[in-house]
Amino acid sequence: MSKTILGISAFYHDSAAALIRDGEIIAAAQEERFSRKKHDPQFPERAINYCLEEAFIDPSELDAVVFYDNPLLTFDRLMKNFLTVAPLGLEQWTKASRSFLGVKAVVKEYVRRTLGAEIKLLFSDHHLAHAAAAFYPSPFTDAAILTVDGVGEWATLTLGHGRGSRIELLKEIRYPHSLGLLYSAMTYHCGFKVNSGEYKLMGLAPYGQPVFADRIKECLIDVKEDGSFRLNTEYFGFMQQNVMTNEAFDDLFGGAPRQPEAKITRREMDLAASVQAVLEEVMLKLARNIKRLTGSKNLALSGGVALNCVANGKILREGIFDNLWIQPAAGDAGNAVGAALLANHQYFDEPRKLNPSGRDSQKGSYLGPAYSSTEVRAFLDRRGYTYTRIADAHERAKMIARSLADGHIVGYMAGRMEFGPRALGARSILGDPRRTEMQSTMNLKIKYRESFRPFAPAVLAERASDYFELETESPYMLLVAPVRESRREAMNVEDFESGHCDDMLAIINQPRSDIPAVTHVDYSARIQTVHADLKPDFYQLIKEFEALTGCAVVVNTSFNVRGEPIVCSPQDAYRCFMRTEIDLLVMEDCLLWKNEQPDFKDTQDWRAQYELD
Ligand SMILES: [Fe+2]
Numbered sequence: 001m002s003k004t005i006l007g008i009s010a011f012y013h014d015s016a017a018a019l020i021r022d023g024e025i026i027a028a029a030q031e032e033r034f035s036r037k038k039h040d041p042q043f044p045e046r047a048i049n050y051c052l053e054e055a056f057i058d059p060s061e062l063d064a065v066v067f068y069d070n071p072l073l074t075f076d077r078l079m080k081n082f083l084t085v086a087p088l089g090l091e092q093w094t095k096a097s098r099s100f101l102g103v104k105a106v107v108k109e110y111v112r113r114t115l116g117a118e119i120k121l122l123f124s125d126h127h128l129a130h131a132a133a134a135f136y137p138s139p140f141t142d143a144a145i146l147t148v149d150g151v152g153e154w155a156t157l158t159l160g161h162g163r164g165s166r167i168e169l170l171k172e173i174r175y176p177h178s179l180g181l182l183y184s185a186m187t188y189h190c191g192f193k194v195n196s197g198e199y200k201l202m203g204l205a206p207y208g209q210p211v212f213a214d215r216i217k218e219c220l221i222d223v224k225e226d227g228s229f230r231l232n233t234e235y236f237g238f239m240q241q242n243v244m245t246n247e248a249f250d251d252l253f254g255g256a257p258r259q260p261e262a263k264i265t266r267r268e269m270d271l272a273a274s275v276q277a278v279l280e281e282v283m284l285k286l287a288r289n290i291k292r293l294t295g296s297k298n299l300a301l302s303g304g305v306a307l308n309c310v311a312n313g314k315i316l317r318e319g320i321f322d323n324l325w326i327q328p329a330a331g332d333a334g335n336a337v338g339a340a341l342l343a344n345h346q347y348f349d350e351p352r353k354l355n356p357s358g359r360d361s362q363k364g365s366y367l368g369p370a371y372s373s374t375e376v377r378a379f380l381d382r383r384g385y386t387y388t389r390i391a392d393a394h395e396r397a398k399m400i401a402r403s404l405a406d407g408h409i410v411g412y413m414a415g416r417m418e419f420g421p422r423a424l425g426a427r428s429i430l431g432d433p434r435r436t437e438m439q440s441t442m443n444l445k446i447k448y449r450e451s452f453r454p455f456a457p458a459v460l461a462e463r464a465s466d467y468f469e470l471e472t473e474s475p476y477m478l479l480v481a482p483v484r485e486s487r488r489e490a491m492n493v494e495d496f497e498s499g500h501c502d503d504m505l506a507i508i509n510q511p512r513s514d515i516p517a518v519t520h521v522d523y524s525a526r527i528q529t530v531h532a533d534l535k536p537d538f539y540q541l542i543k544e545f546e547a548l549t550g551c552a553v554v555v556n557t558s559f560n561v562r563g564e565p566i567v568c569s570p571q572d573a574y575r576c577f578m579r580t581e582i583d584l585l586v587m588e589d590c591l592l593w594k595n596e597q598p599d600f601k602d603t604q605d606w607r608a609q610y611e612l613d
Pocket of ligand 1: 149152331
């Protein structure tokens with residue numbers, strides 16, 4: 001009997017809902033996209049309603065609702081942590097216990113109120129949900145499963161084995177020993193926001209040298225040959241209070257944490273490079289260990305640390321496994337999918353059906369809402385915004401490609417929204433990667449953010465190996481690989497590397513390859529391979545760009561301003577278009593030019609609306 005199951009992730013970070021039917025992911029979305037609050041931790045009422053609408057079902061048709069975490073285990077951890085460090089942890093304890101005492105009853109009440117019906121409520125273990133999110137949507141019948149995050153209940157990392165419809169967790173590492181928390185501690189120390197700035201730290205690492213790596217391994221983390229590790233908690237603040245690091249940590253690295261928005265110095269670059277090097281070393285050891293334990297030729301990854309696409313690329317290139325699949329919503333949002341699939345296969349004992357095409361079952365992660373041309377036009381007509389409709393898909397792709405080739409920046413909204421943190425051509429801002437100035441233009445005039453971060457290339461799948469040293473698909477932008485040597489250009493980094501100057505802009509504005517806007521300072525790139533069967537409109541657009549320019553790559557960055565969740569609706573997209581220097585907005589088959597729009601009266605300063613991340 002096929003089952004319809006709703007998965008929910010909530011109350012910690014990045015709430016989400018997912019709906020599966022007969023083992024197929026029908027819909028999945030993060031609450032932030034609807035509430036417009038980045039990483040919204042609230043109960044995902046809007047995301048749940050969207051999932052039900054997408055599946056055309058009434059709540060009473062649900063066989064079960066599954067919560068992504070076992071609150072009793074989380075509560076147990078918080079209590080034991082309190083007993084270990086009391087009275088230092090009193091403040092943290094009081095805060096946490098308020099939210100976790102009775103959380104099962106709270107979840108039950110929210111579910112009853114949102115769905116208006118009594119439905120079987122199940123609770124999944126946190127890392128089992130991560131493992132399920134990694135394995136079940138993957139194309140593998142047999143895979144080693146590695147889940148790595150900050151902490152979920154007690155575990156911070158698990159090694160598992162997936163076979164057919166079953167998942168078995170073989171080993172775990174427990175709080176406070178956490179690779180994710182180590183990386184987050186350094187993120188905090190370098191002046192970035194915990195739980196979102198980790199990606200920036202990874203982007204900063206190529207500017208630095210790993211000069212602190214030995215100190216990290218001597219003092220902060222004791223790593224064994226099998227990849228298991230222990231943190232030295234004397235240097236961290238998260239057990240005692242709500243901060244990541246303490247004075248001992250500051251002393252170890254020669255000073256207080258960088259203040260957010262302060263100038264980034266060589267120290268932060270070197271710290272980023274150092275913690276990244278340690279993370280990669282541990283991940284490679286873990287990958288070798290889990291290979292030994294399972295004998296599988298496939299690896300499935302999830303947990304927030306699996307978003308570290310530089311480490312993922314290293315695992316791939318090391319050749320430990322033949323194949324690698326990473327859950328695109330690797331953080332806790334993805335556990336909404338994982339928990340629902342876990343209930344389907346391990347609670348209801350439903351068999352697993354692999355995608356007959358040989359692909360994964362994540363559907364390109366285009367699992368969110370779409371807006372039809374009729375809906376877009378109704379919105380534009382109602383507001384009196386000027387647009388041109390080009391119904392012919394081929395003509396439209398040609399027009400957008402021409403605009404990109406002319407140096408314009410394009411806001412692109414087409415089809416179902418992405419599930420997970422990366423924009424994959426459904427809610428993206430696009431540009432011409434051949435232009436040296438494109439990286440700083442897009443950073444400063446569109447994203448309003450630090451300009452050191454590179455953009456990602458979206459490349460026609462069959463042309464990827466012409467540009468990058470990558471022999472596999474990367475449809476979810478979760479692998480980093482080097483730009484081909486033949487495309488690189490020598491950079492003048494002598495002053496920078498010798499420490500005479502730490503001005504990153506001097507490097508950023510130098511051409512590094514024939515696609516400079518998507519080439520990092522170490523010649524790496526965070527690649528999205530674009531596939532005709534997964535995203536035909538985006539594929540066609542790049543194909544037209546290639547026909548015009550010979551270049552099969554476009555710059556792809558998420559459609560939002562700094563601190564804003566990725567746009568979801570036509571209204572969100574139009575607002576972002578008018579607030580930034582995007583030249584052309586495409587919403588389905590409607591094209592809008594900035595210079596043809598009526599005066600935009602912004603009722604709110606977006607800089608005040610969104611908390612900078
Ligand atoms: Fe997690």
